[in-house]
Amino acid sequence: MLPSEADLQLLFARLNCAYFDGEVPDCRIRYNERFRNAAGRITFTTPVPLIELSPKHFRIHPEALEETLLHEMIHAWCAHRFGERGHGPNFRRMMRRCGISSIHHEMGAVKPLHESPRRYILRCERCAFETLRKRRPARPASCPRCNRRRFDPRFPLTVYEVVQVRPAGTTVPARAACDGPRREAVQT
Secondary structure: OOOOHHHHHHHHHHHHHHHHOOOOOOOEEEEOOOOOOOOEEEEOOOOOOEEEEOHHHHHHOHHHHHHHHHHHHHHHHHHHHHOOOOOOHHHHHHHHHOOOOOOOOOOOOOOOOOOOOOEEEEEOOOOOOEEEEOOOOOOOOEOOOOOOOOOOOOOEOEEEEEOOOOOOOOOOOHHHHHHOOOOOOOOO
């Protein structure tokens, strides 16, 4: 069972005292079920930064929750103290001081619990530009190749809804997949 969001705030306070002498600014902490590949992230919203954690990852790897929260707290500390975001030298130095060996968490991808099967293809009929989107655009959009500025109704994107997805094979030809790697005979 995962800690409640209130318990996460207490963990945040404990880690803040233990590793940062209380220098990490206050952050809101919440779970975000939509994360697929990320275990956590920090968003520098005003007035208080937001740390979001993936409950799907931590249901499988509960031991990684504290280290992930600590990782996001290092981001908050670096932004507050040095005005830096990302994984720069100050971040890495503090990471080592906290005993974290890698900026990456090897927890694998976890599918969203309620992922929508709907997908949309936006296509420019003029230049054949295509892009895939999970949501139908809420407002009119124009082709980014034909028009590099704001929306221009002369270069509209046509919206196609993808209604069926079916397996079409792999990227490896069938014979190569069965035979395995090819080796040439060497005569001696």
